[in-house]
Each structure stands twice: as structure tokens, then as C-alpha cells.
Amino acid sequence: MSFVEQINQGLSWLDLRVDIIWDYRDLFIRGIYYTIILSMSGVGIGLVLGLFAGMAKLARSLWIRWPAIAYIEFFRGTPLFVQIMLLHFAVLPTLLGRSPSPVISGIIALALNSGAYISEIFRAGIQSIARGQMEAARSLGLSHGMAMRYIILPQAFRRMIPPLGNELIVVLKDSSLLSAIAAPELANAARITMGATSRPWEPYMTIAVIYLVITLILASLVSRLERKLDYGRHSRS
Amino acid sequence: MVDTAAVNRTDVYTDTSTSTSGKMAKTEPLISVRSVHKFFGTHEVLKGIDLEVYPQEVLVIIGPSGSGKSTLLRCLNLLETYQKGEIIVDGKRLSDPKIQEDEVRRELGMVFQQFNLFPHMTVLENLILAPIKVRKKSREEAIKDARLLLQKVGLSDKEGAYPDALSGGQQQRVAIARALAMRPKAMLFDEPTSALDPEMVKEVLDVMKDLAREGMTMVVVTHEMGFAREVGDRVIFMDQGEIVEQGTPQDVFGQPKNERTKAFLSKVL
Numbered sequence: 001m002s003f004v005e006q007i008n009q010g011l012s013w014l015d016l017r018v019d020i021i022w023d024y025r026d027l028f029i030r031g032i033y034y035t036i037i038l039s040m041s042g043v044g045i046g047l048v049l050g051l052f053a054g055m056a057k058l059a060r061s062l063w064i065r066w067p068a069i070a071y072i073e074f075f076r077g078t079p080l081f082v083q084i085m086l087l088h089f090a091v092l093p094t095l096l097g098r099s100p101s102p103v104i105s106g107i108i109a110l111a112l113n114s115g116a117y118i119s120e121i122f123r124a125g126i127q128s129i130a131r132g133q134m135e136a137a138r139s140l141g142l143s144h145g146m147a148m149r150y151i152i153l154p155q156a157f158r159r160m161i162p163p164l165g166n167e168l169i170v171v172l173k174d175s176s177l178l179s180a181i182a183a184p185e186l187a188n189a190a191r192i193t194m195g196a197t198s199r200p201w202e203p204y205m206t207i208a209v210i211y212l213v214i215t216l217i218l219a220s221l222v223s224r225l226e227r228k229l230d231y232g233r234h235s236r237s
Numbered sequence: 238m239v240d241t242a243a244v245n246r247t248d249v250y251t252d253t254s255t256s257t258s259g260k261m262a263k264t265e266p267l268i269s270v271r272s273v274h275k276f277f278g279t280h281e282v283l284k285g286i287d288l289e290v291y292p293q294e295v296l297v298i299i300g301p302s303g304s305g306k307s308t309l310l311r312c313l314n315l316l317e318t319y320q321k322g323e324i325i326v327d328g329k330r331l332s333d334p335k336i337q338e339d340e341v342r343r344e345l346g347m348v349f350q351q352f353n354l355f356p357h358m359t360v361l362e363n364l365i366l367a368p369i370k371v372r373k374k375s376r377e378e379a380i381k382d383a384r385l386l387l388q389k390v391g392l393s394d395k396e397g398a399y400p401d402a403l404s405g406g407q408q409q410r411v412a413i414a415r416a417l418a419m420r421p422k423a424m425l426f427d428e429p430t431s432a433l434d435p436e437m438v439k440e441v442l443d444v445m446k447d448l449a450r451e452g453m454t455m456v457v458v459t460h461e462m463g464f465a466r467e468v469g470d471r472v473i474f475m476d477q478g479e480i481v482e483q484g485t486p487q488d489v490f491g492q493p494k495n496e497r498t499k500a501f502l503s504k505v506l
Contacts, residue, residue: 130351130353132349132351132353133353133355135316135347135349135353136347136349136353136354136355136412137355138316138338138339138342139314139316139342139345139346139347139416140342140343140366140367140371140415140416140419141339141340141342141343141367141371141372141419142339142366142367142370142371143339146370146371150366150370151355154357155355155356155357158357
């Protein structure tokens, strides 16, 4: 009797069939890979978008501020599911003249959506740094750009790590919505498995556990990074 | 020439009042303020301020809170704007739209009530950042300079510490050293001891006294009347956005002429 059959027998009182997952393991492994790729790329690009949108929202000029506000409000005020559908089936085909790959659509959708949330994290982070820091930097003759780069952003970034980590976890979970456009991620693997076997419990419990493990690992990485970057609060000489 | 200047400067220690009046007669002012008005909305916080600061002079500005003294100081290095009048710093008119703000500011060191050290940098990094980025000094040169300044403010052993690990008095001494690291032509102090515990006031004032003795041009907004009396070449009393009275510390503290000055001094002395 194989290992899988043994487990199956052990769980027979629950009527769970692990062999189904084993048969479709390639689908789930690919799913883990794409879930991570999609959400990491999405948040990575979202960070850049968020930095610019967040700074633009703090700009004095209305011409810079207004587009940033429109972008942020649209992507925070409409469901991600709707954004994914619009992008994949309407916006991108119109722009490209052909159907985009679900992975490309997925990354763009997650990037645009997380960029809007991340911009608010940046804005709040920048604004949380006391005005005196900017004044001290400027009074030393540093330009506004230098003061941002050397004084404000490094401090703001430390404060942004917990909310950014949180955003990464949110995006990782929300990437499951991309199964609607058949992006080859985890929820898609579960959907295909259920369709082929007519068994809902095994595939969805499996991906639930996988999502949980990944988010727990991410959360602990974030708190470790947070502790590592905490400066000067350990000793008072 | 240099030697005579040094000797003359030594004289300043012993007889401040006469040497000051001598300086004032001969030299051009480093900072000129000409009928400056400033409004916050409709509220007029500066109502036509005229004032000159001469090289090597220590000008002390006193007055009740809300009198506009900090606002005036902040106008000098463009942290605040003004609506009428003119301020000239080191020959540059601050109302000139083509003015390079950063060029004016790098010549004026500013010390804040809340220290405003950069908490993510060590003491040494706080001191060398602007000299390297703005003055384009080499890192080695900036570090050498910074160590001399830390020695001067008595904090040589703290160069690797983060600001959070220092007491308030130590932080303010670092802040003074940081401003000095830019080799400014004048130093502006905005209530430098007001946020300090009483036992730390002296160490900061001592550093400021040393600076004054070395001939640094200083504009000091303070509530420390002892410092004003001892170190100030000239004292200005401000109230409700106006300069009410000015003169030598002996005159202003000894024989105040204006009723408002008398009332204020009777409360603080």
C-alpha cells in the first residue's frame, strides 16, 4: 500500500480523499508559484505607484494632486473583482488589440489596486514625521528633495513597514480573485480540481491551509524586519 | 592682520559693551530687517519690525509668548514668509523671487526648541550630512570637522550614539554642533533651553556663551534673562508684534523706559 493510500485510509472516517490532491499536485504547486509571483509583482509595482501617488497627493499644485486623488479613490472605491474583469476583458484588449495573458492582467490589476492603498500608507507615513524634521533639514541648506530622501523617507519607511506588510498579506489573499480570469494561481487550481472531481472539501481546505502558512510566514518576516530596523530604542546611556 | 583681530577679539571677553559699539559703528550689518509685516490670515503677527544684526554681535530677543519673536527669527531663514517690508541677509534680499532659499539658509545655523535631531542617524551622521551634501565636503574632512565640534560641545564620546539615547541637554548640544558644522555666518537660536529640564539648561547656555566669546554672530530668542544680561550685546523686547524697547542689557534690565517692558520684566525677574 502506498503512502497516499495509507493516509487516505486513516482519514476514511472523515470521507476525505487526499489522493485527489496528490493526483492534481502539479496544479497546486504551480498555483503556489503563481500566487506568490502575482502578489509579489503586484505589490512591487504597487510600491512604486504608491510612492508617486502618495507624494503627488501631498503636492501643492492641484494639477498634480487631482489625478492622484482620482486614481486613489477609483481603485479604493470599486471592488477588486470588478477592476480585474474590466482590465482583463475590456481595458487591456482595447489597448493591446488582443487578449492579454491572465498573468499580465493579474499583475496589472493587483499593482493598480495595491498602489492606491499603498499611496495612503506613504502619505500617512510622510505626514507622521514631525514638521520639525523638515525644518531642521531645510535650515541646514538641504533642498526639499534631499530632505525627503535623506531625512523624511527613511524615517517614514520604518513606520510604513507594518502597514505595508499587512497590505502584502491582503494582496496575497485577494490574488485568489484572479481565478475568475483563469490565472494559474492557487484558487484556480482548487476550482479546476473541484470541477474535475466534484469534490469541494479537499481542494479548498488544501488551499486554505497553504494560504494560511504563507501569510503566517510573511507576518513573521515583517515583524522581524520591523525589529531589525528599530533604531536607538534599545539603550539609553 | 589675523593676529590683531584675534587680540581684539580677546578684548571682547572683558569689555563687551564698548567693543560692541565700536563694531556697530564700523561694519555693515549681516542681517537687516526693514519694516517687516507678517500676517497669519487677518491677524498681524509682525507689525513693522526694523532691526540690524552686526557681525560678531549677540542679539537677544525677549518678550511674552505670542509676541512674534520666534516668528521674526523664522522669517530670517525663510521658514516663514512675510508680506511687507524687506529682510536682507548677507547682502541677499529675501523677497527677491529669484532668491536661492538654500543658499541663504546654509549661511544661518538654526537651533530649535525641540532640538530636531535626525533620530535615524548617529550623532556623527547628524553632523556630517549637510556638510557633505550641501557644502560638498569629502567624508573624511567632514568627519574630522565634526569631531572637533563634538569636542567643543563636550560630547566626543557620543559620536556613535543615536539621539534617543541622549539627554535633552546633550541633544541640544549636538544640535548646536550640527548647525556649526555648516560654518554658518550667524546662528539663530529659537528658545533653545525651553524644552529642557532645569538641570540641563546650564550645559547648553555654557556652550552658547563659548560661542559668543569666540565672536559668533548670534540672534537668540530666549526666556533666560540671566543669559540675556550676561552674554547679550543688545537686548530687544518684543510685545504684540512690535519692538517695544531695545538697548544694552544694562539699560533694558536696569532702567526700562516702557511700561510694557517694566510689566514684563517684573513678572520674569
